[in-house]
Amino acid sequence: MLVAVLSDIHSNLKALDAVLGSLGTVDAVWHLGDLVGYGPEPAAVVERLRQVGSIGVLGNHDDAICGGESIEGFNPDARIAAEWTRSHVDAATLAYLEALPEQVTPEGTDFTLVHGSPREPIWEYLDSRFAARENLAVLGSRYCLIGHTHVPMIFRENGGHIEAIAADPESRLELDERRAFLNPGSVGQPRDGDPTASYLILDTTAGRATWQRVAYDIGATQKAMLAAGLPSRLARRLSLGR
Ligand code: ZN
Numbered sequence: 207m208l209v210a211v212l213s214d215i216h217s218n219l220k221a222l223d224a225v226l227g228s229l230g231t232v233d234a235v236w237h238l239g240d241l242v243g244y245g246p247e248p249a250a251v252v253e254r255l256r257q258v259g260s261i262g263v264l265g266n267h268d269d270a271i272c273g274g275e276s277i278e279g280f281n282p283d284a285r286i287a288a289e290w291t292r293s294h295v296d297a298a299t300l301a302y303l304e305a306l307p308e309q310v311t312p313e314g315t316d317f318t319l320v321h322g323s324p325r326e327p328i329w330e331y332l333d334s335r336f337a338a339r340e341n342l343a344v345l346g347s348r349y350c351l352i353g354h355t356h357v358p359m360i361f362r363e364n365g366g367h368i369e370a371i372a373a374d375p376e377s378r379l380e381l382d383e384r385r386a387f388l389n390p391g392s393v394g395q396p397r398d399g400d401p402t403a404s405y406l407i408l409d410t411t412a413g414r415a416t417w418q419r420v421a422y423d424i425g426a427t428q429k430a431m432l433a434a435g436l437p438s439r440l441a442r443r444l445s446l447g448r
Contacts, residue, residue, distance in 0.1 A: 211390045211406040212260075213238035213321075213353030216267065217245030217291065218394030218444075221403040222254055224422035225393055232407070236312070238353035238390070239265025239321030239328075241303065242295070244287050244440050245394055246430035249299045256302065264306035265321040265353065266328045271295065272304045276328070283437040290436060315410060316348040324350060331355050335368040338387055342368075350387045351406075357398045358391030358406075358417050373417040375400070381413040388415055401447035 210232045215222050226235075235258045242248040244267070255262070270277040270288045277288050295303075308327040309320045323330035323337065324345045332341060332352050338361035341350070358373035363385045371379075373391070391404025398404070402419040409416075428441040 207233045207408075207410045209234045209236055209408040209410060211236050211238065211351055211388075211408060212393050213351075213390050213405075214240040214265070214356050214392035214394060215245075215251055215255075216240055216392070216394035217242045217248040217251050218403075218422075218427050219245075219247040219250045219254065220424075220427045221394045221422045222251055224420050225403050225405050226254070226258065228418070228420045229407075234312075235260040236317075236319055236351065237262030238319055238351055239263045239306070240267045240353065241265070242271055242291050243267030243284065244436075245427060246434045246436060248291050248295050251394075252295075252299045252302050261310065261312060261319075262306065263310055263319050263321055264303070264308055264328060267291075268303045268306060269328055272300060283440050286437055287440060290434065294434075311347055317408070317410075318345060318347045318350045320350065320352055322354045323352060332361070332387060332389075333357070333359070335361060335370050338368045338370075341387070342385055345385065348383075348385050349381065350385075352387050352389050353392070355389060355397070356392035356395060357389065358404050359389040360386060362386040373406075375404075375417060375419040377417040379415045381415060390417065395444065396447045399447050401445055 311318045320327040323332040323341045360371040390406035393403045407416045431441040
Protein backbone atom coordinates (compact mmCIF):
# COMPACT_ATOMS: atom_id res chain seq x y z
CA MET A 207 0.00 0.00 0.00
CA LEU A 208 1.25 3.47 -0.93
CA VAL A 209 0.32 6.18 1.58
CA ALA A 210 0.92 9.92 1.41
CA VAL A 211 1.48 11.36 4.91
CA LEU A 212 0.75 15.08 5.23
CA SER A 213 1.04 17.26 8.31
CA ASP A 214 0.61 20.88 9.37
CA ILE A 215 -1.19 22.05 6.24
CA HIS A 216 -2.35 25.16 8.12
CA SER A 217 -5.06 26.41 5.75
CA ASN A 218 -2.57 26.64 2.88
CA LEU A 219 -4.62 25.32 -0.04
CA LYS A 220 -2.00 26.22 -2.68
CA ALA A 221 0.59 24.09 -0.88
CA LEU A 222 -1.86 21.23 -0.34
CA ASP A 223 -2.92 21.20 -3.99
CA ALA A 224 0.72 21.21 -5.14
CA VAL A 225 1.36 18.18 -2.93
CA LEU A 226 -1.77 16.32 -4.06
CA GLY A 227 -0.89 17.13 -7.68
CA SER A 228 2.57 15.62 -7.28
CA LEU A 229 1.47 12.34 -5.70
CA GLY A 230 0.55 10.20 -8.67
CA THR A 231 -1.52 7.22 -7.58
CA VAL A 232 -1.64 6.48 -3.87
CA ASP A 233 -3.90 4.15 -1.91
CA ALA A 234 -4.48 6.49 1.01
CA VAL A 235 -3.82 9.97 2.35
CA TRP A 236 -3.13 10.23 6.08
CA HIS A 237 -2.85 13.57 7.87
CA LEU A 238 -1.30 14.43 11.22
CA GLY A 239 -3.36 17.45 12.21
CA ASP A 240 -3.14 21.24 12.14
CA LEU A 241 -5.26 21.36 9.03
CA VAL A 242 -6.12 24.95 9.91
CA GLY A 243 -4.61 27.99 11.63
CA TYR A 244 -2.17 30.58 10.16
CA GLY A 245 -3.32 30.40 6.52
CA PRO A 246 -6.15 31.89 4.45
CA GLU A 247 -8.28 28.92 3.27
CA PRO A 248 -9.34 26.71 6.20
CA ALA A 249 -12.67 25.47 4.84
CA ALA A 250 -11.24 24.68 1.39
CA VAL A 251 -8.38 22.66 2.92
CA VAL A 252 -10.80 20.60 5.00
CA GLU A 253 -13.04 20.09 1.97
CA ARG A 254 -10.08 18.90 -0.13
CA LEU A 255 -9.07 16.35 2.51
CA ARG A 256 -12.63 15.17 2.66
CA GLN A 257 -12.64 14.76 -1.13
CA VAL A 258 -9.54 12.55 -1.07
CA GLY A 259 -10.93 10.46 1.79
CA SER A 260 -8.12 11.32 4.16
CA ILE A 261 -8.02 9.91 7.66
CA GLY A 262 -6.09 11.66 10.39
CA VAL A 263 -5.87 13.27 13.79
CA LEU A 264 -6.51 16.48 15.69
CA GLY A 265 -3.78 19.13 16.01
CA ASN A 266 -3.48 21.90 18.59
CA HIS A 267 -4.63 24.55 16.11
CA ASP A 268 -7.63 22.44 15.09
CA ASP A 269 -8.44 22.02 18.77
CA ALA A 270 -8.20 25.78 19.33
CA ILE A 271 -10.61 26.49 16.47
CA CYS A 272 -13.06 24.03 18.00
CA GLY A 273 -13.08 25.99 21.24
CA GLY A 274 -10.42 24.09 23.19
CA GLU A 275 -8.58 25.97 25.93
CA SER A 276 -5.40 25.83 23.91
CA ILE A 277 -5.67 29.28 22.33
CA GLU A 278 -4.41 30.78 25.60
CA GLY A 279 -0.98 29.28 25.02
CA PHE A 280 -0.62 30.73 21.51
CA ASN A 281 1.69 33.59 20.59
CA PRO A 282 -0.13 36.79 19.53
CA ASP A 283 0.04 36.14 15.76
CA ALA A 284 -1.17 32.55 16.15
CA ARG A 285 -4.00 33.75 18.36
CA ILE A 286 -5.10 36.38 15.84
CA ALA A 287 -5.03 33.73 13.11
CA ALA A 288 -7.01 31.29 15.28
CA GLU A 289 -9.66 33.90 16.01
CA TRP A 290 -9.82 34.81 12.31
CA THR A 291 -10.21 31.12 11.44
CA ARG A 292 -12.99 30.63 13.98
CA SER A 293 -14.99 33.37 12.33
CA HIS A 294 -14.33 32.09 8.78
CA VAL A 295 -15.29 28.43 8.97
CA ASP A 296 -18.74 26.99 8.41
CA ALA A 297 -20.52 24.45 10.60
CA ALA A 298 -19.54 21.50 8.39
CA THR A 299 -15.84 22.39 8.62
CA LEU A 300 -16.08 22.74 12.39
CA ALA A 301 -17.89 19.42 12.68
CA TYR A 302 -15.16 17.71 10.65
CA LEU A 303 -12.43 19.11 12.91
CA GLU A 304 -14.34 18.30 16.09
CA ALA A 305 -14.70 14.68 15.01
CA LEU A 306 -10.95 14.13 14.55
CA PRO A 307 -9.50 11.66 17.07
CA GLU A 308 -6.34 12.46 19.07
CA GLN A 309 -4.64 9.36 17.74
CA VAL A 310 -5.42 6.58 15.34
CA THR A 311 -3.82 3.34 14.14
CA PRO A 312 -5.22 2.52 10.69
CA GLU A 313 -6.54 -1.02 10.62
CA GLY A 314 -4.08 -3.69 9.62
CA THR A 315 -1.05 -1.39 9.97
CA ASP A 316 1.73 -0.91 12.50
CA PHE A 317 1.59 2.89 12.35
CA THR A 318 0.16 5.19 15.01
CA LEU A 319 -0.77 8.70 13.89
CA VAL A 320 -0.57 11.62 16.32
CA HIS A 321 -0.01 15.34 15.96
CA GLY A 322 2.44 15.76 18.85
CA SER A 323 3.43 12.57 20.64
CA PRO A 324 1.89 9.33 21.92
CA ARG A 325 1.86 10.49 25.54
CA GLU A 326 0.60 14.00 24.78
CA PRO A 327 -1.06 13.72 21.38
CA ILE A 328 -1.93 17.35 20.81
CA TRP A 329 0.72 19.37 22.58
CA GLU A 330 4.14 17.74 22.98
CA TYR A 331 6.93 18.67 20.56
CA LEU A 332 8.72 15.39 19.94
CA ASP A 333 11.99 17.08 18.98
CA SER A 334 14.70 15.31 20.98
CA ARG A 335 16.11 11.85 21.53
CA PHE A 336 15.09 12.17 25.16
CA ALA A 337 11.45 12.81 24.27
CA ALA A 338 11.58 9.97 21.73
CA ARG A 339 12.85 7.53 24.34
CA GLU A 340 10.16 8.46 26.85
CA ASN A 341 7.45 8.19 24.23
CA LEU A 342 8.58 4.79 23.00
CA ALA A 343 7.44 3.46 26.38
CA VAL A 344 3.83 4.38 25.65
CA LEU A 345 3.80 3.73 21.89
CA GLY A 346 1.56 0.77 21.07
CA SER A 347 2.80 0.14 17.53
CA ARG A 348 6.16 -0.25 15.83
CA TYR A 349 6.14 3.09 14.04
CA CYS A 350 4.69 6.46 14.94
CA LEU A 351 3.92 9.30 12.54
CA ILE A 352 4.23 12.71 14.20
CA GLY A 353 3.96 16.36 13.15
CA HIS A 354 3.74 19.60 15.15
CA THR A 355 7.41 20.67 14.87
CA HIS A 356 7.17 21.38 11.11
CA VAL A 357 10.64 19.82 10.71
CA PRO A 358 11.13 16.57 8.73
CA MET A 359 12.89 14.20 11.08
CA ILE A 360 13.45 10.59 12.15
CA PHE A 361 14.05 9.26 15.66
CA ARG A 362 14.87 5.57 15.62
CA GLU A 363 15.67 2.99 18.23
CA ASN A 364 19.10 1.45 17.60
CA GLY A 365 20.28 -1.04 20.18
CA GLY A 366 20.06 0.80 23.48
CA HIS A 367 20.24 4.19 21.79
CA ILE A 368 17.94 6.55 19.97
CA GLU A 369 19.35 8.02 16.79
CA ALA A 370 18.15 11.35 15.39
CA ILE A 371 18.28 11.67 11.61
CA ALA A 372 17.41 14.83 9.67
CA ALA A 373 15.14 13.80 6.82
CA ASP A 374 16.51 15.78 3.87
CA PRO A 375 14.56 15.87 0.58
CA GLU A 376 14.66 12.45 -1.12
CA SER A 377 15.71 10.83 2.18
CA ARG A 378 14.77 7.18 2.35
CA LEU A 379 14.36 5.00 5.37
CA GLU A 380 14.05 1.24 5.18
CA LEU A 381 11.48 0.26 7.80
CA ASP A 382 12.88 -2.71 9.66
CA GLU A 383 12.24 -4.11 13.13
CA ARG A 384 13.57 -0.97 14.81
CA ARG A 385 10.85 1.22 16.23
CA ALA A 386 10.81 4.76 14.91
CA PHE A 387 9.13 8.14 14.92
CA LEU A 388 8.75 9.66 11.45
CA ASN A 389 7.94 13.34 10.94
CA PRO A 390 6.98 14.29 7.36
CA GLY A 391 7.63 18.02 7.93
CA SER A 392 4.99 20.60 7.10
CA VAL A 393 2.95 21.06 3.94
CA GLY A 394 1.75 24.58 4.65
CA GLN A 395 4.38 26.24 6.85
CA PRO A 396 7.79 24.50 6.71
CA ARG A 397 10.27 25.55 9.41
CA ASP A 398 13.46 23.78 8.38
CA GLY A 399 14.73 26.65 6.23
CA ASP A 400 13.31 25.21 2.99
CA PRO A 401 10.04 26.96 2.01
CA THR A 402 8.80 24.16 -0.27
CA ALA A 403 5.99 21.88 0.93
CA SER A 404 7.25 18.77 2.71
CA TYR A 405 5.59 15.37 2.97
CA LEU A 406 6.26 11.65 3.22
CA ILE A 407 5.42 8.66 1.07
CA LEU A 408 5.09 5.31 2.83
CA ASP A 409 5.34 2.08 0.91
CA THR A 410 4.00 -0.30 3.53
CA THR A 411 4.51 -3.34 1.29
CA ALA A 412 8.18 -2.68 0.57
CA GLY A 413 8.71 -1.21 4.06
CA ARG A 414 10.09 2.11 2.91
CA ALA A 415 9.56 5.78 3.77
CA THR A 416 10.59 8.55 1.35
CA TRP A 417 10.57 12.28 2.10
CA GLN A 418 9.51 14.61 -0.69
CA ARG A 419 9.42 18.36 -1.33
CA VAL A 420 7.34 20.25 -3.85
CA ALA A 421 7.38 23.94 -4.79
CA TYR A 422 4.10 25.85 -4.73
CA ASP A 423 2.93 29.41 -5.41
CA ILE A 424 4.00 30.96 -2.09
CA GLY A 425 3.20 34.47 -3.36
CA ALA A 426 -0.42 33.54 -4.00
CA THR A 427 -0.87 32.26 -0.45
CA GLN A 428 0.83 35.36 0.98
CA LYS A 429 -1.40 37.63 -1.09
CA ALA A 430 -4.51 35.82 0.14
CA MET A 431 -3.31 36.09 3.75
CA LEU A 432 -2.75 39.84 3.52
CA ALA A 433 -6.09 40.34 1.75
CA ALA A 434 -7.76 38.45 4.61
CA GLY A 435 -6.10 40.71 7.18
CA LEU A 436 -3.95 37.94 8.68
CA PRO A 437 -0.68 39.04 10.38
CA SER A 438 1.98 40.01 7.80
CA ARG A 439 4.69 38.25 9.81
CA LEU A 440 2.89 34.93 9.22
CA ALA A 441 2.86 35.65 5.48
CA ARG A 442 6.53 36.64 5.38
CA ARG A 443 7.77 33.52 7.13
CA LEU A 444 6.42 31.33 4.33
CA SER A 445 9.16 32.71 2.02
CA LEU A 446 11.82 31.85 4.56
CA GLY A 447 10.66 28.41 5.57
CA ARG A 448 10.97 29.51 9.20
ZN1 ZN B 1 1.42 23.15 13.22
